[in-house]
Amino acid sequence: MTEQYIARRMERIAPFYVMDLLAKAKQLEAAGRSVVHMEVGQPDFAAPAPVAAAGKAAIDAGKTGYTPATGIPELRQAIADHYRDRFGLAIDSHRIIVTPGSSGGLQLLMGVLINPGQEVLMTDPGYPCNKNFVEFVSGVPVSVPVGPETDYQLTAEMVRQAWTERTRAVLVASPANPTGTVLSRDALREIYQVVRERGGVLIVDEIYQGLIYELEAFTALDVADDIFVLNSFSKYFGMTGWRLGWIVAPPFFVDPIDCLAQNIFLSCSAPAQYAALRAFSDDCLAIFEQRRQEFRRRRDFLLPALQEIGFSFPAVPQGAFYLYADCSSLTDDSFRLAYDLLEKEGVAVTPGKDFGTNRAAQHIRFAYTTDVERMNDGVERIRRYFR
Amino acid sequence: MTEQYIARRMERIAPFYVMDLLAKAKQLEAAGRSVVHMEVGQPDFAAPAPVAAAGKAAIDAGKTGYTPATGIPELRQAIADHYRDRFGLAIDSHRIIVTPGSSGGLQLLMGVLINPGQEVLMTDPGYPCNKNFVEFVSGVPVSVPVGPETDYQLTAEMVRQAWTERTRAVLVASPANPTGTVLSRDALREIYQVVRERGGVLIVDEIYQGLIYELEAFTALDVADDIFVLNSFSKYFGMTGWRLGWIVAPPFFVDPIDCLAQNIFLSCSAPAQYAALRAFSDDCLAIFEQRRQEFRRRRDFLLPALQEIGFSFPAVPQGAFYLYADCSSLTDDSFRLAYDLLEKEGVAVTPGKDFGTNRAAQHIRFAYTTDVERMNDGVERIRRYFR
Ligand SMILES: Cc1ncc(COP(=O)(O)O)c(C=O)c1O
Ligand SMILES: Cc1ncc(COP(=O)(O)O)c(C=O)c1O
Numbered sequence: 001m002t003e004q005y006i007a008r009r010m011e012r013i014a015p016f017y018v019m020d021l022l023a024k025a026k027q028l029e030a031a032g033r034s035v036v037h038m039e040v041g042q043p044d045f046a047a048p049a050p051v052a053a054a055g056k057a058a059i060d061a062g063k064t065g066y067t068p069a070t071g072i073p074e075l076r077q078a079i080a081d082h083y084r085d086r087f088g089l090a091i092d093s094h095r096i097i098v099t100p101g102s103s104g105g106l107q108l109l110m111g112v113l114i115n116p117g118q119e120v121l122m123t124d125p126g127y128p129c130n131k132n133f134v135e136f137v138s139g140v141p142v143s144v145p146v147g148p149e150t151d152y153q154l155t156a157e158m159v160r161q162a163w164t165e166r167t168r169a170v171l172v173a174s175p176a177n178p179t180g181t182v183l184s185r186d187a188l189r190e191i192y193q194v195v196r197e198r199g200g201v202l203i204v205d206e207i208y209q210g211l212i213y214e215l216e217a218f219t220a221l222d223v224a225d226d227i228f229v230l231n232s233f234s235k236y237f238g239m240t241g242w243r244l245g246w247i248v249a250p251p252f253f254v255d256p257i258d259c260l261a262q263n264i265f266l267s268c269s270a271p272a273q274y275a276a277l278r279a280f281s282d283d284c285l286a287i288f289e290q291r292r293q294e295f296r297r298r299r300d301f302l303l304p305a306l307q308e309i310g311f312s313f314p315a316v317p318q319g320a321f322y323l324y325a326d327c328s329s330l331t332d333d334s335f336r337l338a339y340d341l342l343e344k345e346g347v348a349v350t351p352g353k354d355f356g357t358n359r360a361a362q363h364i365r366f367a368y369t370t371d372v373e374r375m376n377d378g379v380e381r382i383r384r385y386f387r
Numbered sequence: 388m389t390e391q392y393i394a395r396r397m398e399r400i401a402p403f404y405v406m407d408l409l410a411k412a413k414q415l416e417a418a419g420r421s422v423v424h425m426e427v428g429q430p431d432f433a434a435p436a437p438v439a440a441a442g443k444a445a446i447d448a449g450k451t452g453y454t455p456a457t458g459i460p461e462l463r464q465a466i467a468d469h470y471r472d473r474f475g476l477a478i479d480s481h482r483i484i485v486t487p488g489s490s491g492g493l494q495l496l497m498g499v500l501i502n503p504g505q506e507v508l509m510t511d512p513g514y515p516c517n518k519n520f521v522e523f524v525s526g527v528p529v530s531v532p533v534g535p536e537t538d539y540q541l542t543a544e545m546v547r548q549a550w551t552e553r554t555r556a557v558l559v560a561s562p563a564n565p566t567g568t569v570l571s572r573d574a575l576r577e578i579y580q581v582v583r584e585r586g587g588v589l590i591v592d593e594i595y596q597g598l599i600y601e602l603e604a605f606t607a608l609d610v611a612d613d614i615f616v617l618n619s620f621s622k623y624f625g626m627t628g629w630r631l632g633w634i635v636a637p638p639f640f641v642d643p644i645d646c647l648a649q650n651i652f653l654s655c656s657a658p659a660q661y662a663a664l665r666a667f668s669d670d671c672l673a674i675f676e677q678r679r680q681e682f683r684r685r686r687d688f689l690l691p692a693l694q695e696i697g698f699s700f701p702a703v704p705q706g707a708f709y710l711y712a713d714c715s716s717l718t719d720d721s722f723r724l725a726y727d728l729l730e731k732e733g734v735a736v737t738p739g740k741d742f743g744t745n746r747a748a749q750h751i752r753f754a755y756t757t758d759v760e761r762m763n764d765g766v767e768r769i770r771r772y773f774r
Contacts, residue, residue: 001613002639005588007502007524015646046449055658056443062433064628100487100630103653115394116503116525132650137394138503138525201392226388241451241657243487243630252389259402263519266490269656270628271442 013132018350021338025348036378039348040369041177042240043295043321047275048287051239055275064270069261070254071098071246075273078280079246085280087219095248097257100268102207102232102245106133107264109203109228109247112256114139118168123154124356125324125363127177127205140166145358148314152179152324156190163198170195173205174220175212175319178355178365180299182215182318189223196226203228207245210236210288212319213296226250233272235320236288237279242272295321298368298375305379306366309386321368324352328362330386338364345381400519405737408725412735423765425753426735428564429627430682430708434662435674438626442662451657456648457641458485458633462660465667466633472667474606482635484644487655489594489619489632493520494651496590496615496634499643501526505555510541511743512711512750514564514592527553532745535701539566539711543577550585557582560592561607562599562706565742565752567686569602569705576610583613590615594632597623597675599706600683613637620659622707623675624666629659682708685755685762692766693753696773708755711739715749717773725751732768 018039025035046052058064070076073093080093099105106129114120116138122130124143131141144162146152154172170191174183183191188204195202204220206229220227232245249257278284303313303323311325331337338351352363368375405426412422433439445451457463460480467480486492493516501507503525509517511530518528531549533539541559557578561570570578575591582589591607593616607614619632636644665671690700690710698712718724725738739750755762 001588001637004586005500006640006643007498007500009502009524010499010643010646013646013650015642015649019649042452046451047446052446052451055446059434059439059442064433064439064626065429066627101653103651107651111394111523112397113392113394115396129650129653132647136498136647136651137396137523199391201388239451240453241654243652243654243656250388253393255402256393256397259400260397260519260523262402262406263400263516264490264494264523266488266516267628267630269630269659271658272656 009135009138012135016128017335017354021342021348025342028342028346033346035342035346035348036374036381037348037370038366038368038375038378039350040367042369043235043238043291044369044371045238045291047237047239047242048284050281050284051275051278054278055242055271058271058274063274066267067270067273069265069267070258071096071268072273075277078277082280083219083221087222089219089221091221091248092251094254095251097247097249097254097261098268098273099245099247099261100265101234101243102205102230103129104265104268105230105245105247106130107136108257108260109230110134110137110139111260112253113201114168117166119164119166121154121159121162121167121170123152123172123176124358125152125178125352125360126355127173128354130171142167143356143358147359151181151315152176153181153183153187154191155187156194159191159194167198167200169201169203171203171205173207175208177208177320178322178350179315179324180317180320180322181315182212185218185223188220192224192227201228203230205230207232208235208320211292211295211321213299215318221248233276233279237276238291239272239276242275243269244272244276295368298372299323301372302366302368302375302379309379309383323366323368325364325366326362327364332361334361334364341382341385345385347378347381396522396525399522403515404722404741408729408735412729415729415733420733422729422733422735423761423768424735424757425755425762425765426737427754427756429756430622430625430678431756431758432625432678434624434626434629435671437668437671438662438665441665442629442658445658445661450661453654454657454660456652456654457645458483458655459660462664465664469667470606470608474609476606476608478608478635479638481641482638484634484636484641484648485655485660486632486634486648487652488621488630489592489617490516491652491655492617492632492634493517494523495644495647496617497521497524497526498647498651499640500588501555504553506551506553508541508546508549508554508557510539510559510563511745512539512565512739512747513742514560515741517558529554530743530745534746538568538702539563540568540570540574541578542574543581546578546581554585554587556588556590558590558592560594562595564595564707565709565737566702566711567704567707567709568702569599572605572610575607579611579614588615590617592617594619595622595707598679598682598708600686602705608635620663620666624663625678626659626663629662630656631659631663682755685759686710688759689753689755689762689766696766696770710753710755712751712753713749714751719748721748721751728769728772732772734765734768
């Protein structure tokens with residue numbers, strides 16, 4: 001059994017290029033070489049102790065069975081309360097659907113919203129999986145090239161231009177991966193208006209919400225109630241491997257999403273849900289705030305250090321923990337550069353190619369998910385490479 | 388935003404009917420009524436203490452980040468070793484793909500194998516989600532009515548009859564939900580041959596593997612190497628809410644499955660994987676064996692007790708923890724009966740309707756996932772209802 005047994009969608013679903021790079025990094029490390037990891041898309045902080053303890057307590061109490069497909073009611077309520085406390089928004093907990101990571105949320109939304117052949121607009125560069133969630137349900141991902149002029153974000157005008165009669169949804173992320181840029185409330189409102197005028201839906205990925213360094217954190221739900229919002233315990237809450245996220249959906253969509261979640265997931269991780277319940281308490285929120293400050297320090301270290309070497313950042317990365325560096329004054333082959341940096345200097349970064357095709361060869365993503373000292377070492381190595 | 392925004396596939400994806408029944412059961416319990424639960428599709432045993440301890444240790448050690456999409460190598464190896472120790476089969480650990488429950492495995496297989504419009508054959512009655520995994524990727528689920536004559540399983544002849552030029556795969560389960568019946572090695576081999584002759588693939592759901600009471604447990608991999616096998620830590624291993632399962636795939640398919648898993652799941656639960664690693668040690672296997680004996684005792688209590696009342700079991704339920712009772716001599720509306728039993732007597736069961744349309748109104752599913760004493764109480768209540 002070979003090729004002819006593989007569904008055609010798999011021709012359009014690419015693995016992450018960085019995986020191969022990571023495998024190479026592992027080999028090098030196994031052979032005794034030191035590697036500075038600046039490719040990792042997850043915080044180097046685990047869940048705070050109280051969250052971990054809550055997860056363990058759930059295990060001890062045998063709270064490890066299937067839960068309702070939309071999550072335990074307490075957690076849905078805690079998330080709703082979070083919107084009230086943090087953003088002053090009254091969101092009915094019924095509108096919160098707990099998911100296996102925001103990955104699970106993306107699957108549910110595409111499944112419930114997108115018919116085969118319908119188009120979903122998104123940015124290039126953007127989170128690599130986005131287009132594949134659309135492919136999975138036989139939709140058509142449409143990547144719109146974005147650059148520093150618009151902070152690597154879509155604008156209302158771009159949405160208008162790219163819209164066809166087959167367009168059903170627009171997916172944006174703020175702060176975004178790989179660029180760390182944010183959409184302003186006004187920009188988001190304009191996009192929302194265009195989308196709604198045309199009878200489409202707006203999906204906003206807020207998985208990096210809270211990881212923002214100058215501006216005030218805000219949520220798209222502040223712009224309108226009938227926006228689909230994705231979020232996750234992975235990044236701000238430091239719980240990547242627990243696999244937990246959530247959707248906020250307009251009330252009419254909750255039942256269909258529930259129905260699909262019952263069928264394709266049955267349930268999210270029970271220990272993760274009990275653990276996450278603890279994440280909204282003041283002590284944990286204080287820890288997350290400290291971590292945010294730490295990420296900010298790292299960004300403020302890394303950005304000028306890379307600029308000095310010759311990388312440029314024509315748009316300010318306001319959030320997340322990524323710098324999407326324009327390396328065109330250093331190379332016209334960022335893929336080669338990524339391998340070279342790894343093999344010659346032991347620095348792992350993610351090539352632009354993983355995020356799309358729009359000037360991908362002129363970009364590289366640095367993640368500041370490692371401490372300043374280690375990054376300093378990484379920067380030294382990169383400097384040496386270009387010497 | 389209402390109906391017109393919902394993707395058409397959702398018209399064909401039904402929620403579980405038992406969910407509404409469960410909500411009603413909860414209301415009754417909240418109002419102080421006692422309910423005997425014989426509808427629950429999960430063991431009343433949690434993970435054994437050493438497994439729970441391993442999960443907690445992983446949390447303590449901060450092993451809670453993303454893992455490789457196909458699972459941590461140690462767990463893939465442990466599962467491969469399990470096939471060697473239990474079934475005398477040499478399976479390369481590379482062929483084991485760890486998934487978020489076998490639900491995740493079903494998604495990956497349909498995604499990698501089924502093109503829009505291609506048909507997947509399955510039994511009616513059968514596990515309700517199966518057809519929806521096919522719908523999700525715009526495939527066409529084809530339910531073949533099965534009855535006690537063939538132990539509620541497909542036969543090679545049925546597959547031959549149902550095959551069209553659009554058929555791509557056959558999905559069987561052994562032991563099966565809701566019937567608890569198993570496919571013999573010979574029956575499976577015959578099906579396999581028909582499927583392969585026609586250029587299709589055979590998928591065998593072995594999630595209830597090990598929960599079998601007279602016959603010897605076996606795996607479809609014993610019949611042929613190019614069968615896709617699904618399994619899970621949910622049932623035999625008592626880890627439903629941890630969300631972990633696995634696929635065994637022919638080597639050629641591992642990379643495409645990995646690619647899809649990277650994109651749609653990123654990673655399985657890390658604590659669950661470290662916990663599950665502990666499940667294959669002798670002490671845990673001894674616990675699972677005791678539990679199997681306990682399930683057997685329960686079946687041997689419940690089956691004759693229900694027969695006495697007038698339910699019949701024209702095919703012997705050999706495994707899993709379900710009895711699929713023919714109630715045609717008692718009612719011709721099992722859906723009504725399920726509600727009546729709940730409302731009048733406080734007994735929760737699952738109506739046949741949840742498992743398909745083939746004589747569904749004449750069947751009801753009992754789960755023996757509660758102890759004999761409690762079931763005895765349930766049986767008394769049912770007896771009273773029919774008096
Ligand atoms: C923009 C964006 N969305 C979604 C995800 C999915 O993460 P998770 O499934 O862990 O919530 C990621 C992960 O890196 C991401 O960067
Ligand atoms: C036959 C069958 N397959 C698959 C599943 C999915 O279970 P899980 O995702 O917990 O492995 C179930 C759950 O009840 C089942 O009965």
